[in-house]
Amino acid sequence: MNVEALVFDVDGTLADTEEAHRRAFNAAFREHGLDWKWSRSLYGELLEVTGGKERITHYIESRNLAPDDAERLKWMVPCIHRTKTLHFTEFVEAGEISLRPGVNRLISEALDAGIKLAIASTTTLDNIRALIVSTLGFSALARFNVIASGDVVPEKKPAPDIYRYVLSRLRLAPQSCIAFEDSEIGRRSAKSAGLFTVVTPTSWTRTQCFDAADLLLRSLGESTEPLGEADARRLGGQWLSIEVLDALHNSRTFPPVGERKAT
Ligand code: XBP
Ligand code: MG
Numbered sequence: 001m002n003v004e005a006l007v008f009d010v011d012g013t014l015a016d017t018e019e020a021h022r023r024a025f026n027a028a029f030r031e032h033g034l035d036w037k038w039s040r041s042l043y044g045e046l047l048e049v050t051g052g053k054e055r056i057t058h059y060i061e062s063r064n065l066a067p068d069d070a071e072r073l074k075w076m077v078p079c080i081h082r083t084k085t086l087h088f089t090e091f092v093e094a095g096e097i098s099l100r101p102g103v104n105r106l107i108s109e110a111l112d113a114g115i116k117l118a119i120a121s122t123t124t125l126d127n128i129r130a131l132i133v134s135t136l137g138f139s140a141l142a143r144f145n146v147i148a149s150g151d152v153v154p155e156k157k158p159a160p161d162i163y164r165y166v167l168s169r170l171r172l173a174p175q176s177c178i179a180f181e182d183s184e185i186g187r188r189s190a191k192s193a194g195l196f197t198v199v200t201p202t203s204w205t206r207t208q209c210f211d212a213a214d215l216l217l218r219s220l221g222e223s224t225e226p227l228g229e230a231d232a233r234r235l236g237g238q239w240l241s242i243e244v245l246d247a248l249h250n251s252r253t254f255p256p257v258g259e260r261k262a263t
Helices: 018-031 040-046 052-061 067-093 103-112 125-136 138-143 161-170 184-192 229-235 242-251
Strands: 005-008 116-120 146-148 177-181 196-199
Touching: 005 103, 005 161, 018 040, 018 052, 018 067, 040 052, 052 067, 067 125, 103 116, 103 125, 103 242, 116 161, 125 138, 125 146, 146 161, 161 177, 161 184, 177 184, 184 196, 196 242
Parallel strands: 005 116, 005 177, 116 146, 177 196
Antiparallel strands: none
16 A cells, blocks of 8 residues: 555545534524524535634624624624534434444445545534444544644645645555545645545535546445445555455546536
Protein backbone atom coordinates (compact mmCIF):
# COMPACT_ATOMS: atom_id res chain seq x y z
CA MET A 1 0.00 0.00 0.00
CA ASN A 2 1.27 3.47 -0.87
CA VAL A 3 -1.63 5.13 0.90
CA GLU A 4 -0.62 5.83 4.50
CA ALA A 5 -3.72 7.56 5.89
CA LEU A 6 -7.42 8.11 5.22
CA VAL A 7 -8.75 11.48 6.41
CA PHE A 8 -12.53 11.71 6.85
CA ASP A 9 -14.76 14.73 6.98
CA VAL A 10 -17.65 14.19 9.43
CA ASP A 11 -20.89 15.96 8.54
CA GLY A 12 -22.25 14.51 5.34
CA THR A 13 -19.34 12.11 4.89
CA LEU A 14 -19.16 9.80 7.91
CA ALA A 15 -22.90 10.29 8.39
CA ASP A 16 -25.73 12.35 6.87
CA THR A 17 -26.07 14.67 9.87
CA GLU A 18 -27.21 18.04 8.55
CA GLU A 19 -30.94 17.47 9.14
CA ALA A 20 -30.14 16.71 12.80
CA HIS A 21 -27.97 19.86 12.92
CA ARG A 22 -30.83 21.89 11.44
CA ARG A 23 -33.27 20.55 14.06
CA ALA A 24 -30.73 21.24 16.82
CA PHE A 25 -30.29 24.84 15.67
CA ASN A 26 -34.06 25.38 15.72
CA ALA A 27 -34.39 23.75 19.16
CA ALA A 28 -31.69 26.07 20.51
CA PHE A 29 -33.37 29.14 19.01
CA ARG A 30 -36.65 28.18 20.72
CA GLU A 31 -34.86 27.60 24.03
CA HIS A 32 -33.31 31.06 23.84
CA GLY A 33 -36.66 32.69 23.12
CA LEU A 34 -35.78 33.52 19.50
CA ASP A 35 -38.48 33.32 16.82
CA TRP A 36 -36.00 32.02 14.24
CA LYS A 37 -36.85 28.81 12.36
CA TRP A 38 -34.45 27.57 9.70
CA SER A 39 -36.39 25.74 6.97
CA ARG A 40 -34.67 23.06 4.90
CA SER A 41 -34.30 25.43 1.94
CA LEU A 42 -32.86 28.24 4.10
CA TYR A 43 -30.54 25.82 5.88
CA GLY A 44 -29.34 24.52 2.51
CA GLU A 45 -28.30 28.09 1.66
CA LEU A 46 -26.76 28.70 5.10
CA LEU A 47 -24.55 25.61 4.68
CA GLU A 48 -22.41 27.78 2.44
CA VAL A 49 -21.14 29.26 5.73
CA THR A 50 -19.07 26.64 7.54
CA GLY A 51 -19.14 26.47 11.33
CA GLY A 52 -22.30 26.70 13.41
CA LYS A 53 -21.26 29.86 15.27
CA GLU A 54 -20.29 31.55 12.01
CA ARG A 55 -23.57 30.40 10.45
CA ILE A 56 -25.67 31.96 13.22
CA THR A 57 -23.63 35.20 13.05
CA HIS A 58 -24.09 35.31 9.27
CA TYR A 59 -27.85 34.83 9.73
CA ILE A 60 -28.03 37.71 12.27
CA GLU A 61 -26.11 39.99 9.90
CA SER A 62 -28.44 39.07 7.04
CA ARG A 63 -31.57 40.19 8.92
CA ASN A 64 -30.96 43.96 8.72
CA LEU A 65 -31.54 44.42 12.46
CA ALA A 66 -30.90 47.65 14.38
CA PRO A 67 -27.14 47.74 15.16
CA ASP A 68 -27.70 47.45 18.93
CA ASP A 69 -30.00 44.44 18.48
CA ALA A 70 -27.54 42.78 16.12
CA GLU A 71 -24.65 43.33 18.56
CA ARG A 72 -26.69 41.97 21.47
CA LEU A 73 -27.62 38.86 19.49
CA LYS A 74 -24.04 38.31 18.27
CA TRP A 75 -22.93 38.42 21.89
CA MET A 76 -25.32 35.49 22.53
CA VAL A 77 -23.99 33.31 19.67
CA PRO A 78 -21.51 31.16 21.69
CA CYS A 79 -24.21 30.40 24.27
CA ILE A 80 -26.83 29.60 21.60
CA HIS A 81 -24.32 27.34 19.86
CA ARG A 82 -23.52 25.47 23.07
CA THR A 83 -27.24 24.80 23.49
CA LYS A 84 -27.43 23.65 19.87
CA THR A 85 -24.55 21.24 20.40
CA LEU A 86 -26.31 19.77 23.45
CA HIS A 87 -29.42 19.13 21.35
CA PHE A 88 -27.39 17.64 18.49
CA THR A 89 -25.47 15.27 20.78
CA GLU A 90 -28.78 14.21 22.37
CA PHE A 91 -30.17 13.31 18.93
CA VAL A 92 -26.97 11.36 18.15
CA GLU A 93 -26.88 9.58 21.52
CA ALA A 94 -30.54 8.61 21.01
CA GLY A 95 -29.34 6.59 18.02
CA GLU A 96 -30.95 8.82 15.40
CA ILE A 97 -27.85 8.90 13.17
CA SER A 98 -26.14 5.97 11.42
CA LEU A 99 -22.94 5.88 9.40
CA ARG A 100 -23.21 6.15 5.62
CA PRO A 101 -22.77 3.00 3.52
CA GLY A 102 -19.22 1.66 3.40
CA VAL A 103 -17.75 3.93 6.09
CA ASN A 104 -17.43 1.24 8.78
CA ARG A 105 -16.23 -1.31 6.21
CA LEU A 106 -13.51 1.01 4.79
CA ILE A 107 -12.35 2.01 8.28
CA SER A 108 -11.96 -1.69 9.17
CA GLU A 109 -10.14 -2.44 5.91
CA ALA A 110 -7.77 0.48 6.53
CA LEU A 111 -6.96 -0.70 10.05
CA ASP A 112 -6.37 -4.26 8.80
CA ALA A 113 -3.99 -2.83 6.16
CA GLY A 114 -2.08 -0.77 8.72
CA ILE A 115 -3.33 2.50 7.25
CA LYS A 116 -3.78 5.41 9.68
CA LEU A 117 -7.14 7.13 10.19
CA ALA A 118 -7.90 10.78 10.90
CA ILE A 119 -10.82 13.18 11.07
CA ALA A 120 -10.83 16.72 9.68
CA SER A 121 -14.14 18.41 10.47
CA THR A 122 -15.63 21.86 10.95
CA THR A 123 -17.97 20.67 13.67
CA THR A 124 -17.21 20.47 17.40
CA LEU A 125 -15.26 17.75 19.18
CA ASP A 126 -18.36 16.99 21.28
CA ASN A 127 -20.35 16.25 18.11
CA ILE A 128 -17.59 14.10 16.63
CA ARG A 129 -17.12 12.15 19.83
CA ALA A 130 -20.88 11.57 20.19
CA LEU A 131 -21.16 10.32 16.60
CA ILE A 132 -18.19 7.94 16.81
CA VAL A 133 -19.24 6.53 20.18
CA SER A 134 -22.92 6.11 19.23
CA THR A 135 -22.18 4.42 15.89
CA LEU A 136 -18.92 2.51 16.53
CA GLY A 137 -18.61 2.33 20.33
CA PHE A 138 -16.36 4.19 22.79
CA SER A 139 -13.25 2.13 21.92
CA ALA A 140 -13.50 3.27 18.28
CA LEU A 141 -12.23 6.73 19.24
CA ALA A 142 -8.77 5.16 19.64
CA ARG A 143 -8.82 3.97 16.01
CA PHE A 144 -8.27 7.56 14.88
CA ASN A 145 -4.70 8.82 15.11
CA VAL A 146 -5.90 12.42 14.86
CA ILE A 147 -9.35 13.93 15.46
CA ALA A 148 -9.30 17.58 14.36
CA SER A 149 -12.41 19.69 14.98
CA GLY A 150 -13.28 23.13 13.63
CA ASP A 151 -11.97 25.43 16.35
CA VAL A 152 -8.39 24.04 16.43
CA VAL A 153 -7.46 26.09 13.36
CA PRO A 154 -7.85 29.82 12.66
CA GLU A 155 -9.74 29.35 9.38
CA LYS A 156 -12.49 26.81 8.72
CA LYS A 157 -13.12 25.06 5.39
CA PRO A 158 -12.79 25.84 2.48
CA ALA A 159 -9.44 27.02 3.86
CA PRO A 160 -6.92 24.12 3.93
CA ASP A 161 -6.04 24.75 7.59
CA ILE A 162 -7.80 21.76 9.13
CA TYR A 163 -6.26 19.30 6.63
CA ARG A 164 -2.81 20.84 7.06
CA TYR A 165 -3.25 20.53 10.81
CA VAL A 166 -4.09 16.81 10.44
CA LEU A 167 -1.11 16.20 8.11
CA SER A 168 1.24 17.88 10.56
CA ARG A 169 -0.08 15.79 13.45
CA LEU A 170 0.19 12.61 11.32
CA ARG A 171 3.67 13.68 10.13
CA LEU A 172 2.68 12.63 6.62
CA ALA A 173 2.89 14.29 3.22
CA PRO A 174 -0.42 15.04 1.47
CA GLN A 175 0.60 12.76 -1.41
CA SER A 176 0.34 9.68 0.81
CA CYS A 177 -3.11 10.52 2.18
CA ILE A 178 -6.68 10.41 0.85
CA ALA A 179 -9.49 12.74 1.92
CA PHE A 180 -13.22 11.90 1.98
CA GLU A 181 -15.67 14.78 1.68
CA ASP A 182 -19.35 15.43 0.88
CA SER A 183 -19.32 19.07 -0.23
CA GLU A 184 -17.51 21.36 -2.68
CA ILE A 185 -16.38 23.47 0.28
CA GLY A 186 -14.81 20.41 1.87
CA ARG A 187 -13.31 19.22 -1.40
CA ARG A 188 -11.62 22.60 -1.89
CA SER A 189 -10.20 22.48 1.62
CA ALA A 190 -8.70 18.99 1.14
CA LYS A 191 -7.48 19.70 -2.39
CA SER A 192 -5.84 22.98 -1.35
CA ALA A 193 -3.91 20.93 1.20
CA GLY A 194 -2.82 18.59 -1.62
CA LEU A 195 -4.85 15.47 -0.87
CA PHE A 196 -6.44 13.10 -3.39
CA THR A 197 -10.11 13.66 -2.60
CA VAL A 198 -13.04 11.25 -2.85
CA VAL A 199 -16.44 12.99 -2.80
CA THR A 200 -19.68 11.26 -1.76
CA PRO A 201 -22.38 13.98 -1.85
CA THR A 202 -25.59 13.90 0.17
CA SER A 203 -29.01 15.37 -0.64
CA TRP A 204 -27.73 18.66 0.85
CA THR A 205 -24.79 18.90 -1.58
CA ARG A 206 -25.78 16.73 -4.59
CA THR A 207 -26.54 19.75 -6.79
CA GLN A 208 -23.06 21.22 -6.34
CA CYS A 209 -20.51 20.96 -9.15
CA PHE A 210 -17.86 18.32 -8.43
CA ASP A 211 -16.03 18.29 -11.78
CA ALA A 212 -12.79 18.89 -9.86
CA ALA A 213 -13.25 15.86 -7.59
CA ASP A 214 -10.56 13.18 -7.98
CA LEU A 215 -13.28 10.56 -7.55
CA LEU A 216 -17.03 11.17 -7.26
CA LEU A 217 -19.27 8.36 -5.99
CA ARG A 218 -22.85 8.09 -4.76
CA SER A 219 -21.41 6.42 -1.63
CA LEU A 220 -18.45 4.23 -0.61
CA GLY A 221 -20.72 1.20 -1.10
CA GLU A 222 -20.97 -2.11 0.75
CA SER A 223 -22.42 -5.55 0.13
CA THR A 224 -25.83 -4.52 1.48
CA GLU A 225 -25.78 -1.18 -0.37
CA PRO A 226 -23.70 -1.66 -3.53
CA LEU A 227 -22.56 1.22 -5.73
CA GLY A 228 -24.68 2.44 -8.60
CA GLU A 229 -24.15 0.66 -11.95
CA ALA A 230 -21.91 3.35 -13.50
CA ASP A 231 -19.77 3.67 -10.35
CA ALA A 232 -19.43 -0.12 -10.09
CA ARG A 233 -18.40 -0.31 -13.76
CA ARG A 234 -15.78 2.39 -13.30
CA LEU A 235 -14.33 0.84 -10.17
CA GLY A 236 -14.68 -2.76 -11.34
CA GLY A 237 -16.50 -3.72 -8.17
CA GLN A 238 -19.59 -3.17 -6.05
CA TRP A 239 -17.85 -0.98 -3.49
CA LEU A 240 -14.74 1.18 -3.01
CA SER A 241 -12.19 -1.11 -1.39
CA ILE A 242 -8.79 -0.17 0.03
CA GLU A 243 -7.12 -2.03 -2.83
CA VAL A 244 -9.06 -0.13 -5.50
CA LEU A 245 -8.48 3.13 -3.64
CA ASP A 246 -4.74 2.47 -3.44
CA ALA A 247 -4.56 1.64 -7.15
CA LEU A 248 -6.55 4.73 -8.16
CA HIS A 249 -4.51 6.95 -5.87
CA ASN A 250 -1.19 5.59 -7.20
CA SER A 251 -2.10 5.61 -10.85
CA ARG A 252 -3.62 9.07 -10.57
CA THR A 253 -5.67 7.98 -13.56
CA PHE A 254 -9.21 8.79 -12.73
CA PRO A 255 -12.38 7.95 -14.62
CA PRO A 256 -12.95 10.47 -17.43
CA VAL A 257 -14.54 13.65 -16.12
CA GLY A 258 -17.70 12.98 -18.11
CA GLU A 259 -18.29 9.81 -16.11
CA ARG A 260 -17.76 11.46 -12.77
CA LYS A 261 -21.39 12.33 -12.14
CA ALA A 262 -22.45 10.35 -9.07
CA THR A 263 -25.22 7.96 -10.16
C1 XBP B 1 -20.01 20.78 8.47
C2 XBP B 1 -20.20 22.11 9.06
C3 XBP B 1 -20.62 22.21 10.50
C4 XBP B 1 -22.00 21.58 10.69
C5 XBP B 1 -22.64 22.07 11.98
O1 XBP B 1 -18.87 20.26 9.07
O2 XBP B 1 -19.96 23.12 8.40
O3 XBP B 1 -20.67 23.57 10.80
O4 XBP B 1 -22.86 22.00 9.62
O5 XBP B 1 -21.81 21.74 13.08
P1 XBP B 1 -17.93 19.16 8.28
P2 XBP B 1 -21.36 22.89 14.12
O6 XBP B 1 -16.61 19.86 8.03
O7 XBP B 1 -17.83 17.98 9.22
O8 XBP B 1 -18.66 18.80 6.97
O9 XBP B 1 -22.62 23.64 14.51
O10 XBP B 1 -20.75 22.14 15.26
O11 XBP B 1 -20.38 23.75 13.38
MG1 MG C 1 -19.05 17.75 5.35
